[in-house]
Amino acid sequence: MSGRKKTLLKVIILGDSGVGKTSLMQQFVNNKFSHQYKATIGADFLTKDITIDGNKQVTLQIWDTAGQERFQSLGVAFYRGADCCVLCYDVTNEKSLNNLSSWKDEFLVQSNVSNPQDFPFIIIGNKIDVDENKKISSLSKKLNNITNNQLGGLNYPVFETSAKDAINVESAFEVVAKMALQQEELNDANGNDVSDDYNDAINIHLEGDSGNCAC
Amino acid sequence: MNKDKSVLQGCLSTISHQSNLMKQNLNDNNLLVALKNSSNFLNELRVNQLSPKQYYELYISIFDSLEYLCNHLAGSYNMKKKKNKDTSFLSDLYELVQYSGNIVPRLYMMIAVGTTFISTGDAPTEAIMKDMIEMCRGVQNPIRGLFLRYYLSQKIKDLLPISNEHEFNNTVEFLINNFIEMNKLWVRLQHQGHSSERELRYKERKELKILVGSNLVRLSQIIDDYNDDHYSSSNFYMKKIFPIITEQIIQCIDPLAQSYLIDVIIQIFPVNFHFKTLNELLTKVILNLNPMLNKSELIDTLIDRFINYNDDEINLNDFEKPEDFEILKKSLFDNFWKFYLSLVDKNLPIKEHSNILVNYLKLSINFDRDNYENLNRIYQFLSEYNFDENEGENVENLHEKEEIWLNLLIIPIRNFESIINLLNLPFFSEIFNKLTNKSYQKTICLEILNKLLDAEDIIITSTDDIDIVFKYLLVLIKESTELNISTKMGITKSFKINDNKTLTNDFLTNQNKICKILSKLNHKSTDFSNKVSDLIYIKKKYLSKNISSIILTYPTLIQLILNNLRFLGMIRKSDIKVVNQFKGLSMILDELYEYHGDYYSDLIVSLYLNLAIVCDSLNLSTLTFEIFNKIFIIFEEKLILGQGSPSNLLNINNDPHNSLNYNSIQYQTIVTVVNKLYFVRNLSKDDYQSLITKVTLYGSKLLKKQDQCRGVFNCSHLFWWTEPSPYQVEDSEEKDEEESKETKETEETKETEETKETEDHEEPEEIVEPKEKYLFKDDKRVLECLQKSLRTADSCIDPYLSNQLFIEILNKCLVFEIYGNEMITANYINRLIELIKTNLDNLVDTNNLKDNDDKEFKLYVEIKSFFNRTLTFIEQQKEDEERFLDIET
Known part of the structure; x- marks a missing residue:
């Protein structure tokens, strides 16, 4: 085989409706922003090739999801195999901040990751371009409560971004990519790719030489 | 369900297994074997037993595996191209995979290879796209077909050519084609299988809906992305996209498809597009949807979009606004209204009416806050439209109808700026009056009352305003005093007036609030005369309508009038008009006395006393004298005869040894009268003496010895003035305009006490200059009083x-x-x-x-x-x- 294959890293963006998930992804991948709000239907991804640490070429497959449940009618099978999960909130919407932990829980339940304890999440607070008076009051304190809560705290890196003015978006996704790569390497090393779970529960009707693939 | 799960697990492990083999073979450069592996796992997509959600799991898993294949192919293509080797293998492969035995695997492979080929940039894109979309017709099983076409759309979305008009048009056609075919498959699914499975089919279709919607998302994206000199995305949408897709939606007749797809259109196309197509969307599309469909949900979504857009409007730059935004904004409500009028001909369920009209209210409030005409239109319609035409008049319908009315009346009360304008809408009051359920009327009136109380600005400024507002408040004033069961049983709080009447706590609270409204009435105005006549007007026309309300509102009313008259008197002196207004006020007190004298005589006495003191301070001595005489009449009529109930002394433990523990209402009244009378300064000496002699006489005739004794020695003070009256009004140049609270007045007058002139008592007319204060003193009388007290005490x-x-x-x-x-x-x-x-x-x-x-x-x-x-x-x-x-x- 000629040439090294590029590592594919799967990233899921979650958060309440209207926090700017699509805008963040569009800003990162296409450097575009539109004020026109369009709801996201179902889930879809964009890919972007980036270089980490100056030498590692990776392809980020970023999944944008519908914040409105009615547009997620087929379920969330695409969570599987994710390498990193981005939890988004809107700095002007306190409810979206408070919902972060339920998004995290939902992800862990549905994605079936092998290391839920140390699976890489990051938190992005979007829309920092808005007027100060529109922002959640004493935001940093509330955020601190959420991230440092002993019981199910979201002790993850936090970025405050503006998809509109392209503030911090690049650097946030750089961290996302690094964390995802680490997770991917961890999975490779353990050989516990999600697909192996199925090999354990293998059905009799398959050809008997299923063990051979492990070499 | 468990069986399905094991089927799913089986499929997934086959896919995983074959996919691992594929990867291994790819790494070993066994391309053909690897393709065989892919074909094997793709075969799993031919399974029948799975629900759409489970099928989606297979799809995701296969998608990942095919991505690996595609990346590999693209990688080796690029490698070969770099080395200037022959790169025709991709086009060969595209032909080759078409020999695969089964159609589903074949088409997935074709799309995977085809799109990879396109991605290299060296492929005949147009031909391949056409080929792929045509071939997809081969799969007519709805679920498989839908996912296959979804795969096509997902794989090609970043490759869609739009570099010139021709390409753009082809791309749009491609997407629309895919949308139409997917919609057909989706609708057809409903009619598959036994009719007993209809519910199951419906559920499956609901899960599948996002696949169909994804095409519209791509369309929305692509018309945004395309750029050309003479191109305007909103025009293109209006002329090309909108007519075709809505045509499809109308023709399919299927309610699920219609409601979902219209919802998606509303959600994923920008609002300025909707401005342009609004009329068509409403009258040509939504109006022609399946009659079974609830249109109100769509209207709700649409109006929400407009409202959010309007809230964010400042954020939009001019590019993103429609050119004639202001005009479009103005015609917005008209368009919706036109639509509604055509809708009502279609036998709309009453709930639908309500939902739509509530949304219209929201729209009107958001876009045109000061325009009350739209509201009036809604109310006019409500009042004229016969909802029950087709359902027959019955109690249930009536109830439902009125509940809707109630809701529609309350929303604007809470949201509109000027409640007066709202209440003044002719059809607002008409609907209100048509309500047969009195508790609904009451609810609305309470909303109005609370809104008035919350308002910071003065709302009621004219007699017209008073009529507008009090017409509604009258409902609360006249509220029936009949008790409901829960009050009778003591579950809800109640209180008694006049022994025989029991009123609810609510009634008390409401009257209390009405009193607050009275004091807010134009409170910053200095036109005291006007304020007094307003208050008297309210009293005559509204407050006097219910005897129970009189007792609760008149005291406040009287005090307010008195405060204003005091200012008026200070400005105009003893103008005959002012005198007449005092007489008028005295008559209001008489009215209160007439209804409640039997039970609240002590309260009435203190109100009369306040009146007397103000009259005296304004030097209206005749009036002062008369009012005191009236007070004595009350004392004799109600108190000496023992009828006046001690309204607030019922629970006091009578200890005769404690002088602070008033022994009787009569004694208390004497002390109150003495306290006020002591500061009356402007009566003629004869009048004053006649009054104080009378009061002392009453004191000496109280029932109990201790009351007599204390009564008389308290009266002794009336004969020996020691200080000027704190109530005295100075003839100051400055009229204070702001103070209306009596306490403040008192403070003020105290401050100026030093410089105040008091008039010589025996010759009140001759006031020339400030001179030594004259203080009435009659040492002999004082001694007599004390002697009398001593004798009583001794006995x-x-x-x-x-x-x-x-x-x-x-x-x-x-x-x-x-x-x-x-x-x-x-x-x-x-x-x-x-x-x-x-x-x-x-x-x-x-x-x-x-x-x-x-x-x-x-x-x-x-x-x-x-x-x-x-x-x-x-x-x-x-x-x-x-x-x-x-x-x-």
């Missing part, structure tokens, strides 16, 4: 009470001694002290007071210490009061 049978009263009288004597009454001499006081001493000694002897627990002993100790305190006071006073030197303690 008490209870020796403890008798002595208690003696000491109280002693204290009075000291006061008069201080204020220089020559008749109350040191000698007189000494004799009184001597008397008390002897009496107290006798008490100990005759009653053998020793035991500490004895009640009488305690009483004795209390009286003794009271006496001792008095003596200590005298000793202290000797230091600065010469007159006390002769008193022997």
Whole structure:
């Protein structure tokens, strides 16, 4: 085989409706922003090739999801195999901040990751371009409560971004990519790719030489 | 369900297994074997038993595996191209995979290879796209077909060519084609299988809906992305996209498809597109949807979009706004209204009416806050439209209808700025009046009342405004005093007035709120005369309509009128008009007395007293005199005859020894009258003397000895003025405009006390200059009063009470001694002290007071210490009061 294959890293963006998930992804991948709000239907991804640490070429497959449940009618099978999960909130919407932990829980339940304890999440607070008076009051304190809560705290890196003015978006996704790569390497090393779970529960009707693939 | 799960697990492990083999073979450069592996796992997509959600899991898993394949192919293509090797293998592969045995795997492979080929940039894109979309027709099983086409759309979305108009048009056609075919598959699914499975099919279709919607998302994206000189995305949408896709939606007749797809259109196309197509969307599309469909949900979504857009409008730059935005904004409501009028012909369920109209209210409030015409249109329609035409008039319908009315009336009350304008809408009140459910009317009136109370600005500024508002408040004023069961059983709080009437706590609260409205009425205006006539107008037309309300609102009303009249009097002096208004106020008091005199005479007396004091301060001596006489009539009628109920003294433990513990309502009234009368300064001497003599007489005729005694010695003060009246109004140049609270007035007048002129009492007309204060003093009368008190005290049978009263009288004597009454001499006081001493000694002897627990002993100790305190006071006073030197303690 000629040439090294590029590592594919799967990233899921979650958060309440209207926090700017699509805008963040569009800003990162296409450097575009539109004020026109369009709801996201179902889930879809964009890919972007980036270089980490100056030498590692990776392809980020970023999944944008519908914040409105009615547009997620087929379920969330695409969570599987994710390498990193981005939890988004809107700095002007306190409810979206408070919902972060339920998004995290939902992800862990549905994605079936092998290391839920140390699976890489990051938190992005979007829309920092808005007027100060529109922002959640004493935001940093509330955020601190959420991230440092002993019981199910979201002790993850936090970025405050503006998809509109392209503030911090690049650097946030750089961290996302690094964390995802680490997770991917961890999975490779353990050989516990999600697909192996199925090999354990293998059905009799398959050809008997299923063990051979492990070499 | 479990069976399905094991099928799913089986499929997934096959896919995983084959996919691993594929990867291995790819790495080993066994491309053909790898393709065989892919074909094997793709075969799993032919499974039938899975629900759409489960099928989606297979799809995701396969998608990942095919991505690996595609990346590999793209990688080797690029490698070969770099090395200038032959790269025709991709086009060969595209042909090759078409020989695969089964159609589903074949088409997935074709799309995977085809799109990879396109991604290299060296492929005949147009031909391949056409080929792929045509071939997809081969799969007519709905679920498989839908996912296959979804795969096509997902794989090609970043490759869609739009570099020129031709490509763009082809791309749009491609997407629309895919959308139409997917919609057909989706709708057809409903009719598959046995009719008993209809519910299951419906559920499956609901899960599949996002696949169909994804095409519209791509369309929305692509018309945004395309750029050309003469191209405008909104025009393109209006002319090309909108007619075709809505045509499809209307034709499919299927309610699920229609409601979902219209929802998606509303959600994923920008609002400025909707501005342009609104009329068509409403009258040509939504109006023609399946009659079973609830249109109100769509209207709700659409209006929400407009409202959010309007809220964010400042954020939009001009590019993103429609050119004629302002005009479009104005016609927005008209368009919606036109739509509604055509909709109502179609036998709309009543719930739908309500949902739509609530949304219209929201729209109107958001876009055109000051335009009340739209609201009036809605109310006019409500009042004229016969909802029950087709359902027959019955109680349930009526109830439902009125509930809707209620909701539609309340929303604007909460949200509109000017409640007066709202209430003034002719059809608002018409609907209100049509409500047969009185509790709904009451709910609305309460909303109005609360809104008025919350308002910071003055709302009611004219007589017209008063009528507009009080027409509604009248409902609360006239509220039936009949009690419901829960009140009767004591579950909800209630209270009694006039012995026989029980009122609810709610009623009390409401009247209380109405009183607050009265005080907010134009409160910043300085046109006191106008304010007084407004208040009297409200009283005549509204407050007087319910006897129960009179008792609760009149006291506030009277006090407010009085405050205003006081200012008016200060400005205009004894203008005949002012005098007449005072007379008018007195008549309102009479009215209150007429209805409630039997039970609240003490309250009425204090209101009359306030009136009298203000009259006196304005030097309206005739009125003052008359009002006092009226007070005496009340005293005689209601209090001496014992009918006036002690409204707030019911629970006081009557201890005759405690002078602060008023023994009777009659006594209390005398003290109140004395307190006010003491500061009346402008009556002629004759009038004043006649009044104070009368009051002293009443005091001396009270029922109990202790009341008589205390009554009379309190009256003695009326004969000996020691200080100017705090109520006196100065003839100041500055009229204070802001203060309306009586307490403030008092403070103010106190401050200016020093410079105030008081008029000579015997010749009130001749006031020339500020001169020495004249203070009425009649030392002989004072002595008489004290003598009378002493005699009464002496005649008490209870020796403890008798002595208690003696000491109280002693204290009075000291006061008069201080204020220089020559008749109350040191000698007189000494004799009184001597008397008390002897009496107290006798008490100990005759009653053998020793035991500490004895009640009488305690009483004795209390009286003794009271006496001792008095003596200590005298000793202290000797230091600065010469007159006390002769008193022997």
